[in-house]
Amino acid sequence: RKEVEQDPGPFNVPEGATVAFNCTYSNSASQSFFWYRQDCRKEPKLLMSVYSSGNEDGRFTAQLNRASQYISLLIRDSKLSDSATYLCVVNTPDSSNTGKLIFGQGTTLQVKP
Amino acid sequence: GAVVSQHPSRVICKSGTSVKIECRSLDFQATTMFWYRQFPKQSLMLMATSNEGSKATYEQGVEKDKFLINHASLTLSTLTVTSAHPEDSSFYICSARAPVDQETQYFGPGTRLLVL
Numbered sequence: 001r002k003e004v005e006q007d008p009g010p011f012n013v014p015e016g017a018t019v020a021f022n023c024t025y026s027n028s029a030s031q032s033f034f035w036y037r038q039d040c041r042k043e044p045k046l047l048m049s050v051y052s053s054g055n056e057d058g059r060f061t062a063q064l065n066r067a068s069q070y071i072s073l074l075i076r077d078s079k080l081s082d083s084a085t086y087l088c089v090v091n092t093p094d095s096s097n098t099g100k101l102i103f104g105q106g107t108t109l110q111v112k113p
Numbered sequence: 114g115a116v117v118s119q120h121p122s123r124v125i126c127k128s129g130t131s132v133k134i135e136c137r138s139l140d141f142q143a144t145t146m147f148w149y150r151q152f153p154k155q156s157l158m159l160m161a162t163s164n165e166g167s168k169a170t171y172e173q174g175v176e177k178d179k180f181l182i183n184h185a186s187l188t189l190s191t192l193t194v195t196s197a198h199p200e201d202s203s204f205y206i207c208s209a210r211a212p213v214d215q216e217t218q219y220f221g222p223g224t225r226l227l228v229l
Binding site for chain 2: 004008032041043044045087091099100101102105106
């Protein structure tokens with residue numbers, strides 16, 4: 001079983017639509033959680049961290065359910081520029097003090113005019 | 114935010130040659146850097162953790178003698194792919210741990226390697 005699992009999509013939505021991505025992780029000891037965005041042939045860029053209480057940044061809302069080991073990302077009022085691959089990322093403990101990042105396969109979003 | 118650079122951005126080489134990729138933190142010191150590899154339509158996979166002044170820590174399945182990592186200064190880590198073969202063709206990305214928020218990593222732009 002993969003440590004971080006995502007539906008690869010693609011999700012094809014019209015401009016203005018609301019779209020939700022889900023992610024599950026297997027290591028219950030994981031401490032911190034993120035959503036990254038990766039454009040084609042580029043490096044990943046941090047979109048937002050995910051907190052247990054849920055957090056919002058403009059049109060983006062992230063939520064974490066530790067009991068279910070489930071993370072979500074909601075994008076409202078989709079823009080063409082939102083087209084990208086969204087990576088669910090989990091910081092998993094290891095022998096170091098700060099752990100290492102484990103990346104999901106990513107969910108591809110295509111926003112159409 | 115902090116800037117991480119990589120050089121070269123892309124390289125094409127013949128099978129059997131060695132390729133060195135540089136990762137630099139431009140405006141901060143990074144005691145820890147990470148090297149990832151990403152094959153098409155797959156997730157980033159951590160290859161190794163590079164620690165300044167000490168040996169790198171390799172993930173399971175990554176050959177340390179094939180992927181040589183040197184982190185000789187607080188702003189530079191290098192990855193050398195020795196005797197590269199076509200199956201080593203991939204997108205190699207480095208990252209550096211943020212100096213203040215240790216859970217945040219800043220990623221370099223990546224190096225696309227094609228081995229013929």
